Amino acid sequence: MEKSYFLVPILLLCLFIEDVVSRRRHYRGKSSDVKKSYNKIVGGYNTTIQDVPYQVYLLLQMGTDYYQCGGSIISERYILTAAHCLTGITRIYIRAGSTLADSGGTQYNTSRYRQHPFYNPMNSDYDVGIINVPSGITLDGVNTRAVPLPKAGTKINNGTNVLVTGWGDTTENGQVSENLMGVQVPTVSNEECRRSYSTLTSRQFCAGVPEGGKDSCQGDSGGPAVETDTGTQLGIVSFGSGCARPGTPGVYTNVPKVRRWIKMNSGV
Known part of the structure; x- marks a missing residue:
């Protein structure tokens, strides 16, 4: 499946994150990725942020274009996401604590992130990145909460x-x-x-x-x-x-x- 690029027009500097985050688009692939599809939910069900309070919505800015990804809160100041979401990104807009992509919760923005240095876009090896939110994310334990991470070396069994x-x-x-x-x-x-x-x-x-x-x-x-x-x-x-x-x-x-x-x- 060939990836498409979904572009949005440049926004005026006076527009705040509420306006930016409302302009949702998919994250991109590369034109050479004939079969690779950087992913969504199919065959699922509506849920709420109270059920998964670690989930955040990411809108990623690359020049005048914006792309959508997801992420998870791992601490007051850090979000875990995929490395491919962060390639070439200049600013990240974050909505935390909301069931809806376009409204609610609290918005944050940052330009601080790291991709794994061994990330390989050809086979998506080491596809991991972290986003730093210097101001801190308010964790209320209901709509926003850090997700636990496994210990290094934890085995993921088949059928989990x-x-x-x-x-x-x-x-x-x-x-x-x-x-x-x-x-x-x-x-x-x-x-x-x-x-x-x-x-x-x-x-x-x-x-x-x-x-x-x-x-x-x-x-x-x-x-x-x-x-x-x-x-x-x-x-x-x-x-x-x-x-x-x-x-x-x-x-x-x-x-x-x-x-x-x-x-x-x-x-x-």
Whole structure:
């Protein structure tokens, strides 16, 4: 599936983040990414921020263009997301504490972020980044709360159910969602996943159902994949071939495998 670029016109400097964040678009891919689709929620259900208070909406500015991604609160000052969401970005607008993408909650903005130095855009290896919010995010424990992270080296067993959330497309080549959505999918073995993605690395894992119909999609990139039993974030939405296709799971960054880098750069 070839990626499209969704552009918005330049905004006047006097417009505040409420106006900026209302102009939602997918994150981009590259024209050479014929099969790769930087991901959304398909086959899921409406949820609320109270159910996933660690989820944040990101609007990323590159020059005069804006792109959508997701992220997760890992502390008062740091958000976890995908490295590919941050490439070439000049400013990041954040909405935290809201079920809706275009209103509610609290808005923050920053230009401070880091991508993993080994991030490889060709195969999405080490697809992890952190965003620093110097002013701090107000964590009220109800609408905003940090998500627990696993210890480095934690094994992700096959068949582990993860909850993936975001405001991305609800069908392949579809429209982004205004309401926060979630979908639960089981992890699959890397051996099985390599039938669809031959370049899969040990810093990645896959999740999906054989019959398709449930997946993340465009606009969900960078969002969390959280183990349903423990509430621990095991993955970061990275990419997939199309969305929710049969026999084609979504690919996620394996958080335990990049845990030391997260700790070193965020203190979390």
